[in-house]
Amino acid sequence: MTKHSSSADGLHWCYSLEKGSKMSGKTDYPGIDYGMGQTNVDKETGIxxxxxxxxxxxxxxxDDFMTDGKDLSYQAWKDDVIAAILSALGDALEDYTYKEMTHEIAERIFDDLDDNDDLQYESNGxxxxxxxxxxxxxxLCTxxxxxxxxxxxxxFAQFCSPCAPGAGYLASPCESGPKTYCLGEDWFDQYSPCPYPIYLVKTGELVYSP
Structure with missing residues (x-):
């Protein structure tokens, strides 16, 4: 028996009640496109x-996510602080500066406070x-x-459950499944081998086969 669930980000996972682990592995069953071609798809390429x-x-x-990625939780907090600055000082900024510069000035105020450790951001983990x-x-979702x-x-991967309608589940490669964006071979190693064949978007050339 398989239970489908999702995170707050709307992403999909399959949980096997018998095995207590995420379902994965090559399959011949493409699944169902619960998004009907409208969700979790690049409208320009159809992938x-x-x-x-x-x-x-x-x-x-x-580690690339942590070192080179943008912390979306921090960014959301930053946006809230800047909005609060604009709410408190917006009228004064518009009176004494150019109106189109008010948001930029609010960002500078935030940066100055943040650089001096005058702001307190606490991650919820x-x-x-x-x-x-x-x-x-x-x-990388929560x-x-x-x-x-x-x-x-x-x-080519199996469709995800309705929790991520229209997306492809990369741990379940499927030759009859939809074209699905994937990570390159360098994201894997001998301990976590790449489970799917990899094709170039530009040419369709097969560049890796498990």
Whole structure:
């Protein structure tokens, strides 16, 4: 018996009640496109977003999210602080500066306070990171899943459950499944081998086969 669930980010995972672990492995069943071609898909290319657990990739590759990614939880807090500054000082800024510069000035005030450690940000331990580099856009979500939003590579994967309608589950490669953005081979190692074949988006060339 398999139970489908999701995180606060709307990402999908499959949980086996018998085995107590995420379901994965090559399959011939493509699943159902619960998004009906409208969700979790790149509208320009028609390629689906890919989902994979952080436990399936190399721990060294995962560090890229922490070192080079944007902490979305921190960014949301920063936006709230800047909005509060504008709410408190907006009228004065508009009276004594150019109106179109008020947001930029509020950002400078935030940066000055932050640089001097005059602001207190406390993470709730559930940070989400966005990584944008080398043609890859991927998000590490609070539940530990990675969603691949853009990539130079794609594979064919089984559709996710309704919790991530239209996305492809990368841990379940499926030749009859939809084209799905995926991580490159360098995101894996001998302890966490890449489970799917990899094709180039530009040419369709197969560049890796498990």
């Amino acid at each position: 689906r977003y890919g989902v994979i657990s952080q436990n399936k990739v190399s721990s060294f590759a995962l 559930e940070s989400s990171y966005l990584l944008e580099e080398d043609g890859l856009t991927a998000q 539940d530990g899943d990675i969603m691949v939003l853009k990539s130079e590579f794609y594979t």
